[in-house]
Amino acid sequence: xxxxxxxxxxxxxxxxxxxxxxxxxxxxxxxxxxxxxxxxxxxxxxxxxxxxxxxxxxxxxxxxxxxxxxxxxxxxxxxxxxxxxxxxxxxxxxxxxxxxxxxxxxxxxxxxxxxxxxxxxxxxxxxxxxxxxxxxxxxxxxxxxxxxxxxxxxxxxxxxxxxxxxxxxxxxxxxxx
Numbered sequence: 001x002x003x004x005x006x007x008x009x010x011x012x013x014x015x016x017x018x019x020x021x022x023x024x025x026x027x028x029x030x031x032x033x034x035x036x037x038x039x040x041x042x043x044x045x046x047x048x049x050x051x052x053x054x055x056x057x058x059x060x061x062x063x064x065x066x067x068x069x070x071x072x073x074x075x076x077x078x079x080x081x082x083x084x085x086x087x088x089x090x091x092x093x094x095x096x097x098x099x100x101x102x103x104x105x106x107x108x109x110x111x112x113x114x115x116x117x118x119x120x121x122x123x124x125x126x127x128x129x130x131x132x133x134x135x136x137x138x139x140x141x142x143x144x145x146x147x148x149x150x151x152x153x154x155x156x157x158x159x160x161x162x163x164x165x166x167x168x169x170x171x172x173x174x175x176x177x
Contacts, residue, residue: 029069045121049082134175
């Protein structure tokens with residue numbers, strides 16, 4: 001059975017706006033490369049998929065690390081939850097309805113870790129009781145506004161780990177209580 005994990009970079013005050021957060025350090029970027037490389041797949045909300053779809057096309061200005069991330073991202077299967085998209089890119093499947101049944105099926109059929117990307121999607125999957133782990137990557141900035149990590153009421157959680165990822169970022173790992 002696969003484990004469903006929701007994790008994102010965020011500010012100290014809980015906002016996940018990637019355009020406002022600092023660029024990842026080399027150590028943090030390496031962490032994300034390894035994380036994506038080890039995934040069984042990812043479930044994306046529409047907005048997160050549109051942002052990440054950037055990695056589907058090679059760019060000549062990319063560093064070797066960016067090329068490595070893109071290769072890992074392209075390799076993994078992706079499921080995109082959207083009622084407005086009519087198609088998705090390579091190695092991606094569109095989920096237009098019955099999210100709970102589809103994701104329960106993925107968890108039952110696959111092994112390893114499936115990443116959840118997008119706060120609204122994570123909120124829906126939390127309400128269905130499907131998320132097994134929450135990983136909060138805190139950066140030492142306060143944004144004061146933006147999209148919160150928890151798109152709805154925070155579920156009851158229990159802290160199971162804390163890890164320093166680089167000189168400025170700490171990851172707190174929680175499971176449903």
